Amino acid sequence: MDFIRDIDVVVIGGGVTGTAILRELSKYALKCMLIEKEPDLALGTTKANSAIIHSGFDAPFGTQKALTNVRGNRLYHELQNQLGLDIKWLGSLVVAVNDEEMLTLKDLLVRGIKNGVKNLELLDRAATLAKEPNLKQDIKGSLWAPTAGVCWPFGIALAFARCAVQNGAEVLTNCAAKKILTKDDTIVGVETSLGNIKAKYIINAAGLAADKIAAMAGDTSFTIHPRKGEYILFDKTASPSLVNGIVFPTPTKQSKGILICTTVHGNTFIGPNAHDQEDVEDKSTTSVGMDEIIASSQKLIDKVPLGAAITEFSGLRAVSNTGDFIIREGTVKGLIHAAGIQSPGLSAAPAIAEEVVELIAEFEPEWSLKRNFKAIVTRRKVFSELKIEEQSKLCNENKLYGRIVCRCETVTEGEIVDAIHETCGARTLDGVKRRTRAGMGRCQGGFCGPKVTQILARELNIPLTEVLKEGSASKMFFEKKLPGEDTK
Ligand SMILES: Cc1cc2nc3c(=O)[nH]c(=O)nc-3n(C[C@H](O)[C@H](O)[C@H](O)COP(=O)(O)OP(=O)(O)OC[C@H]3O[C@@H](n4cnc5c(N)ncnc54)[C@H](O)[C@@H]3O)c2cc1C
Structure with a gap:
């Protein structure tokens, strides 16, 4: 078999999970590479989400979600300056509108403390309204988590990738994994749209396609299905009439609820809802979905400035059949999964990366850390x-x-x-x-x-x-015709 490259570790998927893993790998004296099927990084779930670095009180104690969220949040506090990340530590409020919801907030407080979240606090009505004066005046109180923040997910994935590249890693875009190459139930490499790449380890960080990548190696140990979340984004001029930070309603079993939130760039959005679907491509927004998120946000705030809406969008959560993140070796030697990374995957990414790389390092005790790892990424001036x-x-x-x-x-x-x-x-x-x-x-x-x-x-x-608009199938012009030119 012909190989275009011989690499130690190939990461499949250029979202925040894959790029964080690539950066962590680049601390070692290894040949590592990330392949991404699209022309750019972070065009999957990393592109469209609520962009919150959660504090970590939401996921049940002891789950991968809880462990990596709390650790990831701490790591982002350290990484922000090194990588020049756009993060504002605004803190988050979960707002209760009745006594029953106040009881849920108490449970969340207990869970958060158990998960290791620092400085959580239950606020009464007056203290809540002091933080967010535009909330409905008859709310009951809130759970305040000062360690939460808002970020720019694309910028984070890009900074992880740049850090990895400046430390010798490679990133190949427009490079789709087609087949995982194995021999005697052991990884040999990956067949891609650009040719075969020889590798000892393959890390599956392919988001919504992670179960398909696993199946390419004969590993059918988990499944992934998409869960859509829709949003409305408002112009910056609307922000003063909305919220100062991150405002959640009291959560339901399926999701953290439809929030009202300031973005790191000063816009405001409402969303997301949460609906399971079959299609992994369908990111359409619907009028039913818009009505749902508007009605929900109106439970917390009187004046939702619909006239200032500038766009609607949606994102797809990669939900695994286990309900938790899947961070483990696959059924084939050398295949490692970072799959089912739904929310809070953005918050958890640096901790997931540590866990994945520790897993490989256990198999390869002779792999050594570089002495000259360059942690600082310089940012272009605005x-x-x-x-x-x-x-x-x-x-x-x-x-x-x-x-x-x-x-x-x-x-x-x-x-x-x-x-x-x-x-x-x-x-x-x-x-x-x-x-x-x-x-x-x-x-x-x-x-x-x-x-x-x-x-x-x-x-x-x-x-x-x-010239493409975004993805590999997004040509904007198909034929250049001048007046009088043959249309053929
Ligand atoms: C509505 C919504 C709200 C959310 N809000 C938050 C939040 O506020 N905070 C938070 O922490 N998390 C949040 N999340 C979760 C977070 O966005 C995800 O956990 C995270 O972005 C997952 O990143 P990823 O890299 O695993 O997946 P992705 O970003 O989907 O990356 C996977 C990549 O793999 C590539 N790929 C797929 N197949 C192949 C192939 N064959 N070959 C090569 N490349 C391939 C894809 O093109 C894609 O770029 C939210 C998610 C949604 C949908």
């Missing part, structure tokens, strides 16, 4: 946040910083070009959007989209017709 003198200096050095492409978010052409050429750089319109915020404002790319498309074509040296 032009609009610079002082006027710094902006002038940049414009004098490179005139592209003097050209504003996205007027809503004040993003310059210089930043867009940098975002394309940096480590794990943007290859798509939405890749530029996520790295620079061009297209994230009120007009949602209506004005800057065509200009960004031109810049991508120029910088990547590809025709306009090859």
Whole structure:
């Protein structure tokens, strides 16, 4: 069999789980690689979620979810500065609207303390309203968790990947795992859309496809099904009339409930609901779903500013048949699963990564840690946040910083070009959007989209017709026709 590469560990899946694992692996003197089927990282569940780093009181004591959430939260407090992560530690409130819900909050407090969450506190009505004055005045009280935060999940996955790459790991996008290669029930490698890669270990961090990846190796020990959550995102101007931080209702058995939450960039959203479905691709939003989340948020707040809604979206949770995270060796030697990573998987990612890598390190006691692991990832400067003198200096050095492409978010052409050429750089319109915020404002790319498309074509040296919006099947133009040209 021909192999295009010979690697020690291949991680399948470029979401927050896979990238966190790649970074953890890159601390060792190993050849490690991440393969992602899409043109960019974090286009699966990591792209669309509530973006909360939970404190860890929600999951039952002793579960993988509880253990990795609490540890992950602590690790993010350490990683934030090293990796330049956008996280605001706003704290979260779970609000009770009646006496029965207050009893549930007491249970959550006890569970949280048992899980190891620090500084949880039950607040009465007045203390709750002091934190969130726009809540309904007749609420009963809340559970306050100061260690919770909001983050930018794409930025986190990208920073994990960049850290890994600067420590020698490789990231291959547009590279889909097609078949897991085994011999005598032991991993030999992976067949991908780019060719066969030889590997001793395969880490399955493929999100909604994790059961399919396992089955490629003959491992049918678990199943995954999607559970959709829908959202409405509001313009920044709506935020003052909503909430200051993270507001949950009292949870139900199926989900943490439909929340009202500030994003790390200052917008506000309501959502998500939770509905099981068959289709792993269907991320549509429905009017029934919108009505559900609006009605639910109106239980906590009087004036939901629907006129300021700028977009609706949904995400799919990868729910395992065990109900918990699956972090263990597969039925084939050398296959390790990080599967069923539903909520709080974003919060738990750095701890899941530690656990996966510790598992492999146990099998490979001779693998050694690098002495020169580079933990710090430097972040590109955001032009609009610079002082006027710094902006002038940049414009004098490179005139592209003097050209504003996205007027809503004040993003310059210089930043867009940098975002394309940096480590794990943007290859798509939405890749530029996520790295620079061009297209994230009120007009949602209506004005800057065509200009960004031109810049991508120029910088990547590809025709306009090859520029993708986001995923591998998202071509925006199919044929260039000039007036009078043959339509064939
Ligand atoms: C509605 C909703 C709200 C949530 N809110 C929160 C929250 O507030 N806080 C929190 O902690 N967690 C939250 N979560 C959970 C969190 O988003 C997930 O746990 C996390 O993003 C999972 O990341 P992942 O890397 O495991 O999966 P993904 O991000 O889905 O990554 C898997 C990757 O594998 C790739 N892949 C699949 N098949 C192949 C293949 N054959 N070859 C190569 N690559 C492949 C996919 O393209 C994808 O990029 C929420 C989830 C949802 C849906």
